[in-house]
Amino acid sequence: MLRVLFFARVREQLGCDSLELPWSTGHATVEALLSSLQQRGPNWQAALGQPNLVVAVNQQIADSAARLQAGDEVAFFPPVTGG
Amino acid sequence: MLRVLFFARVREQLGCDSLELPWSTGHATVEALLSSLQQRGPNWQAALGQPNLVVAVNQQIADSAARLQAGDEVAFFPPVTGG
Amino acid sequence: MAAAILSAQVQEQTFDPGALQQVLVTADSGAVVTFTGHVRGGAGEAEVTCLELEYYPGMTERSLLEILEDAATRWPLLAAAVVHRVGRLAPGEPIVWVGVSAAHRGEAFAACDFIMDFLKTRAPFWKKEHGPAGASWVAARAGDDERAARWQSPADGAG
Amino acid sequence: MAAAILSAQVQEQTFDPGALQQVLVTADSGAVVTFTGHVRGGAGEAEVTCLELEYYPGMTERSLLEILEDAATRWPLLAAAVVHRVGRLAPGEPIVWVGVSAAHRGEAFAACDFIMDFLKTRAPFWKKEHGPAGASWVAARAGDDERAARWQSPADGAG
Numbered sequence: 001m002l003r004v005l006f007f008a009r010v011r012e013q014l015g016c017d018s019l020e021l022p023w024s025t026g027h028a029t030v031e032a033l034l035s036s037l038q039q040r041g042p043n044w045q046a047a048l049g050q051p052n053l054v055v056a057v058n059q060q061i062a063d064s065a066a067r068l069q070a071g072d073e074v075a076f077f078p079p080v081t082g083g
Numbered sequence: 084m085l086r087v088l089f090f091a092r093v094r095e096q097l098g099c100d101s102l103e104l105p106w107s108t109g110h111a112t113v114e115a116l117l118s119s120l121q122q123r124g125p126n127w128q129a130a131l132g133q134p135n136l137v138v139a140v141n142q143q144i145a146d147s148a149a150r151l152q153a154g155d156e157v158a159f160f161p162p163v164t165g166g
Numbered sequence: 167m168a169a170a171i172l173s174a175q176v177q178e179q180t181f182d183p184g185a186l187q188q189v190l191v192t193a194d195s196g197a198v199v200t201f202t203g204h205v206r207g208g209a210g211e212a213e214v215t216c217l218e219l220e221y222y223p224g225m226t227e228r229s230l231l232e233i234l235e236d237a238a239t240r241w242p243l244l245a246a247a248v249v250h251r252v253g254r255l256a257p258g259e260p261i262v263w264v265g266v267s268a269a270h271r272g273e274a275f276a277a278c279d280f281i282m283d284f285l286k287t288r289a290p291f292w293k294k295e296h297g298p299a300g301a302s303w304v305a306a307r308a309g310d311d312e313r314a315a316r317w318q319s320p321a322d323g324a325g
Numbered sequence: 326m327a328a329a330i331l332s333a334q335v336q337e338q339t340f341d342p343g344a345l346q347q348v349l350v351t352a353d354s355g356a357v358v359t360f361t362g363h364v365r366g367g368a369g370e371a372e373v374t375c376l377e378l379e380y381y382p383g384m385t386e387r388s389l390l391e392i393l394e395d396a397a398t399r400w401p402l403l404a405a406a407v408v409h410r411v412g413r414l415a416p417g418e419p420i421v422w423v424g425v426s427a428a429h430r431g432e433a434f435a436a437c438d439f440i441m442d443f444l445k446t447r448a449p450f451w452k453k454e455h456g457p458a459g460a461s462w463v464a465a466r467a468g469d470d471e472r473a474a475r476w477q478s479p480a481d482g483a484g
Contacts, residue, residue: 008220008292009303052306056290059225075222079306082219082250082291083203083262083282091379091451092462135465139449142384158381162465165378165409165450166362166421166441183357184343191363193417198361199437201430202346206355258352271360271441272472278358279434313431 002027002068004037006047007077013047023070030055031064033074052079085110085151087120089130090160096130106153113138114147116157135162170238171245174230176221178253183263190245190267197271199278201264207257214295219252219261222290226250233284237266240280240317241273248281250291280317287314329397330404333389335380337412342422349404349426356430358437360423366416373454378411378420381449385409392443396425399439399476400432407440409450439476446473 002021011017027033034055038045056075057066068074085104094100110116117138121128139158140149151157171192183202190198208214234246249263264281268274293304330351342361349357367373393405408422423440427433452463 005222007222007290008294056222056225059222059228061288075225077222077290078292078303080287080290081293081304081306082221082289083286083310088381090381090449091453139381139384142381142387144447158384160381160449161451161462163445163447163449164452164463164465165380165448166445166469182343183346183359184341187342187359187361191417193366195363196365198342198359198363200342200346200357200359200361201434202357202359203430204350204354204357206428207352258350269365271362275360275434275438275441282430282434 001070002033003073004033005073005075007075009078010047010050010053010076013043015043023068023072027068029064029068030057030062030066030074033068034064034076048076050078053077054079084153085116086156087116088156088158090158092161093130093133093136093159096126098126106151106155110151112147112151113140113145113149113157116151117147117159131159133161136160137162170234170243171247172231172234172238173247174227174234175247175249176223176226176230176252177249178251180251180260181249181263183260186247186249186263187265190247190265192244192267194269195244195267196269197274198265198267199271199274200266201262201278201282202260203262203282205255205257205259205261208295208297211297211299213297214257215298216296217255217257217261218294218296218301219250219255220292220294221250221252226290229289230285233281233288236284237277237281241268241277243268243273243277246277246281248285250285250289252291283310283314283317286310329393329402330406331390331393331397332406333386333393334406334408335382335385335389335411336408337410339410339419340408340422342419345406345408345422346424349406349424351403351426353428354403354426355428356433357424357426358430358433359425360421360437360441361419362421362441364414364416364418364420367454367456370456370458372456373416374457375455376414376416376420377453377455377460378409378414379451379453380409380411385449388448389444392440392447395443396436396440400427400436402427402432402436405436405440407444409444409448411450442469442473442476445469 266278425437
């Protein structure tokens with residue numbers, strides 16, 4: 001399984017804060033996972049296609065080439081604005 | 084009159100924290116006042132001859148060329164070390 | 167020197183800067199620098215009636231601790247702590263607190279400034295402003311990235 | 326903007342950083358930065374059992390206010406305050422407190438740092454350390470002059 005999390009504006013645009021997906025060769029990288037998720041509809045395509053989208057794998061910032069393994073936690077969110 | 088104050092190490096070296104002097108043409112500048120005070124003895128010559136001596140006239144930092152007037156408050160002290 | 171005492175806390179409830187500061191002071195602390203951020207109310211069309219803070223439980227705390235550890239590597243700190251609030255906050259309320267204690271003021275100032283810059287640009291928090299015209303997510307500020315970029319090397323930052 | 330609220334206090338009694346900080350917070354304060362200095366105890370031959378602080382009544386308070394006014398000219402501050410203790414202090418005791426509030430953190434950090442640098446090099450205070458080997462006046466540090474020289478122009482300091 002992969003656990004996928006969405007935060008802030010991305011979460012709102014998707015109407016979804018988390019989902020679980022079976023790990024598969026189609027989800028072997030962040031980029032592949034993103035392409036797969038963007039198939040879900042126009043709001044998924046828009047929200048996950050934003051150029052400033054940030055991704056974290058297992059709670060560490062990652063890039064789209066990062067490889068995924070079963071059990072990983074992947075999060076997508078906009079640039080941070082705390083403080 | 085001139086009111087003359089000494090602080091910290093200078094005060095201790097002179098054994099004096101303040102004195103009053105009549106204003107006179109011999110005390111018309113800080114430099115003249117210093118020369119006059121240094122006549123008072125070797126400890127006055129040493130304490131007031133230190134190259135890093137700081138002078139304030141009427142509670143504002145001044146230099147040795149500053150002119151003095153009757154009623155002025157003149158202070159001599161070492162570099163500050165607060166904070 | 168001994169390892170710095172580091173602490174990162176994410177919480178809904180408010181905090182007391184004076185009490186937090188006391189915890190930082192060790193026998194060798196010559197200098198304590200603190201930063202407290204408050205919710206700004208804006209004015210007119212930009213009036214903010216409520217600020218909502220979202221975070222990533224787990225990653226946020228980890229990220230804050232990593233920033234403190236990074237600071238403690240760059241400067242000889244005795245203690246450093248951060249408290250960040252989440253949930254709904256009213257204008258004027260304290261939202262974030264960073265405190266650093268060190269032997270000397272140079273490193274305490276630099277480290278506190280550094281921690282705030284990295285917190286703003288690295289820690290997963292997101293602000294949503296509620297006002298008369300509705301709610302909107304706060305956009306990341308380029309100025310924050312520029313401030314964070316000042317700390318490219320420890321030598322630059324310690325200057 | 327309205328003039329900043331400025332306050333300078335010289336006193337023998339101790340102070341409460343938390344209470345002092347509260348006074349700085351106005352409706353527009355987004356950022357509050359504070360510095361608290363503590364007496365350092367030293368160690369071995371340099372052990373300090375007591376620190377004695379002398380000042381120039383009148384000139385010292387005036388000098389501190391001038392430093393705050395200078396800071397408020399360089400940066401858009403909402404409030405700035407300094408409390409400095411005099412008399413005899415034990416190691417660990419708080420000796421000086423500087424607090425600044427502003428809309429944004431950049432100016433609050435810069436102004437607090439600036440005020441400490443100028444307080445150290447301009448305000449008439451003198452420290453005498455008492456220890457096992459007797460008492461001695463603390464020498465001015467060249468490093469303090471170098472830090473103060475960083476603020477040659479407002480543009481440099483605000484960077």
